[in-house]
Amino acid sequence: MSTTPKWTGDELVVLSPDHPGFHDAEYRARRNAIAKLSLEYDGTGPVPVVEYTEGEHAAWREVWNVLVPAHEKFACKEYKDCSTLLLLDRERIPQLCDVNERLQPCQGFVMHPVGGLIKAKYFLRYLGDSVFLSTQYVRHHTRPFYTPEPDIVHELIGHAATLADPFFAQLSRLFGKAAQATNDPGVLLRLERLYWFTLEFGVVDQGGPKAYGAGLLSSYGELERFAKEEELRPFDIEEIIEHDYDPTDYQSVLYVVDNIAAASEMIARWLGRRAA
Numbered sequence: 597m598s599t600t601p602k603w604t605g606d607e608l609v610v611l612s613p614d615h616p617g618f619h620d621a622e623y624r625a626r627r628n629a630i631a632k633l634s635l636e637y638d639g640t641g642p643v644p645v646v647e648y649t650e651g652e653h654a655a656w657r658e659v660w661n662v663l664v665p666a667h668e669k670f671a672c673k674e675y676k677d678c679s680t681l682l683l684l685d686r687e688r689i690p691q692l693c694d695v696n697e698r699l700q701p702c703q704g705f706v707m708h709p710v711g712g713l714i715k716a717k718y719f720l721r722y723l724g725d726s727v728f729l730s731t732q733y734v735r736h737h738t739r740p741f742y743t744p745e746p747d748i749v750h751e752l753i754g755h756a757a758t759l760a761d762p763f764f765a766q767l768s769r770l771f772g773k774a775a776q777a778t779n780d781p782g783v784l785l786r787l788e789r790l791y792w793f794t795l796e797f798g799v800v801d802q803g804g805p806k807a808y809g810a811g812l813l814s815s816y817g818e819l820e821r822f823a824k825e826e827e828l829r830p831f832d833i834e835e836i837i838e839h840d841y842d843p844t845d846y847q848s849v850l851y852v853v854d855n856i857a858a859a860s861e862m863i864a865r866w867l868g869r870r871a872a
Contacts, residue, residue, distance in 0.1 A: 604625040608627075608628045608631040608632060608635070609624065609627040609628055609631050609640030609711060611624065612744070614701050614744075615736075615744060616739040616742075618798055620736065620772070630646055630711070630732050630733045631712060631733070632711075633709065633732070633796070634673075634709035634711040634731075635711055637708065637709055639708060639743075643691070643692040643693040643696065643707070643708065643709055644693075645693065645806075646689075646691065646732050648688070648689045648734070649716075650697070652739075653687070655734055655735065655737055656686075656688065656689045656748075657686065658740045659753070659816070660698060660753075663753065663814070663816055664742065664803040664815045664818075666816055666823050667679075669819075670805075670819045670823065671808075671813055672757070672800050672802055672807060672818075673802060673806075674761060674763065674764075674808060675761075675808055675813060677756060677761075678757050678758060678764070681698070681797065682698055682756055683698075684753070684756070684757075687792055689748060689752075692707045692708075692709060692730060692732065695752065696770070699756060699760055701832060702761075702762070703759060703760060703762060703765035703766055705726045705727070705728055705759040706727055706728070707727075707751065707759075707784040708727050708728070708730065709732050710729045710730065710731060712731060712733075712745065713731075713745045713746060716787075716788040720772055720775035720784075721772055721775045721776050723768045723772030723775070724769060724771075724773040724775065724776045726765075726769060727749075728755060728756075728768070730751040731745075731746050731747055731748060731751055732748050733748045734747055734748055734749065735749060737771065739829075741815070741817050742815070743815075743818055743846075744843075744844040750810065750814040750835075751813055751815065754811060754812075754813045754815075755814075758795070758810060759798075763860045764860075766793060766860070767794070767860055767863060770863075770864050771791050771795070771838065771867060773791075774867045774868075775868070776857075779856070783870060786837035787840065787867075789836055789838075789840070790833065790836055790837055792841050793841070793850070793851050794809065795809060796809045796810055796853075797809040797811045797812055797850055798850065798851070798853065799812070799850050799853070800852065800854070800855070800856050800859075801852055801854055804822045804823070805852060807819060817846065818847065819847055822847070822850060826847055826849065827848060827849045828850055828852050829850070829851050831832075831851045831854075834864070
């Protein structure tokens with residue numbers, strides 16, 4: 597007899613069997629309710645408010661408690677600088693509508709809700725219009741320092757601050773323009789890989805390896821291991837665009853730039869040729 601749980605109601609969110617919340621019916625129902633809010637949003641007006649539970653706020657605080665000292669040690673200077681522009685509440689999960697009020701005046705970006713992980717080509721194309729598609733749910737409480745998919749912790753702690761920075765915001769927009777300019781699956785795959793190894797898992801040498809990618813900055817587990825357990829290679833676009841990755845596990849290879857401004861210019865030139 598199958599041991600797979602039976603779920604009632606409309607299942608908007610599909611979790612893999614190894615997801616921390618797969619066997620938690622209450623968590624799955626919560627994910628579906630938050631996803632429904634996202635699906636009902638038409639892209640105009642304020643982003644719908646999620647009434648987070650005390651348990652979800654507690655998970656947010658727990659993550660911040662370990663990330664603050666980790667950021668002091670491993671975050672790049674640019675991230676530390678731009679994170680002061682948003683001053684995210686570390687006690688309670690901020691609403692996307694409130695974050696947008698502070699974020700949009702910085703570099704023009706806003707965050708719009710999605711129910712869960714979406715295809716990279718759609719995510720990237722929205723960036724071209726200065727829209728970052730963000731989840732609103734919280735990772736499962738049994739694994740507060742790990743999530744196999746992007747959640748509100750990753751989106752806000754990792755990405756929101758960088759979208760207030762001119763270099764990172766412009767790069768995000770250029771990725772979007774390049775994705776909008778093609779329907780070629782091969783080109784889109786190379787764009788996806790370059791985004792992954794830069795704005796998600798990028799590393800810069802600042803007297804030692806420092807994180808500038810959102811996937812690193814929002815993950816205590818990744819920050820604790822990236823400088824000593826992962827292979828750090830010199831930044832090479834041609835190698836990166838041929839390098840596959842696993843989004844559900846810790847990374848084994850990361851690419852290090854010498855200077856964020858110079859690397860941004862190099863990436864921008866490469867993206868510009870794809871958007872022409």
